[in-house]
Amino acid sequence: MPEIIRMGGLELRFLQDKVGTxxxxxMFEMALQPNARMPVPHHHESWDETVYGLSGTSTWRLGESTVQVGPGETLFIRRGVVHGFTNATQDVVTCLSVLTPGVLGPGYFREIAAHLAAGNQPAMRETMLRHGLIPAP
Incomplete structure (x- = not known):
C-alpha cells in the first residue's frame, strides 16, 4: 500500500521511491487543497522533476515564468531552476511528480511535515539543505 504524507494543504501518495527503484x-501523486501552495519555493542541483497534471489546474512558478498545469499537461523542471506552485482554485488539484534520479524518498517529506506542523521554519530550512534543496530567497 502506498505511503500517504500530509503537509498542511498538500497530500503526497508515494508510488515509487529511491529504495525500491x-x-x-x-514518484508520488500530489493532491493540493484549494489555496494550497508549496511551503518553500526552491531549486535542486542533483535531480530533475517532471509534473503531469491529473485533475484541476495548478499554477507553477518556474524561474521567472508562470505556467499553468492542467489535466494531461506536463511541466519539466530542470535542476537548478527555482520553482514553486499554488492551487489558486476552489477545487482539489492532483498531479503526478517524478524525480530523476530518485534521491529523496518519503523520509524527507515526513521530516518537512513534522516541521510544518510544529511551525519550525529554521528546522525546515536545515532539512531542505541537508537533502539538497536550496530555498529561494
Missing part, C-alpha cells in the same frame, strides 16, 4: 526515481 535503486535510485532511479521517486
Amino acid at each position: 535503486q535510485g532511479s526515481l521517486d
Whole structure:
C-alpha cells in the first residue's frame, strides 16, 4: 500500500521511491487543497522533476515564468531552476511528480511535515539543505 504524507494543504501518495527503484526515481501523486501552495519555493542541483497534471489546474512558478498545469499537461523542471506552485482554485488539484534520479524518498517529506506542523521554519530550512534543496530567497 502506498505511503500517504500530509503537509498542511498538500497530500503526497508515494508510488515509487529511491529504495525500491535503486535510485532511479521517486514518484508520488500530489493532491493540493484549494489555496494550497508549496511551503518553500526552491531549486535542486542533483535531480530533475517532471509534473503531469491529473485533475484541476495548478499554477507553477518556474524561474521567472508562470505556467499553468492542467489535466494531461506536463511541466519539466530542470535542476537548478527555482520553482514553486499554488492551487489558486476552489477545487482539489492532483498531479503526478517524478524525480530523476530518485534521491529523496518519503523520509524527507515526513521530516518537512513534522516541521510544518510544529511551525519550525529554521528546522525546515536545515532539512531542505541537508537533502539538497536550496530555498529561494
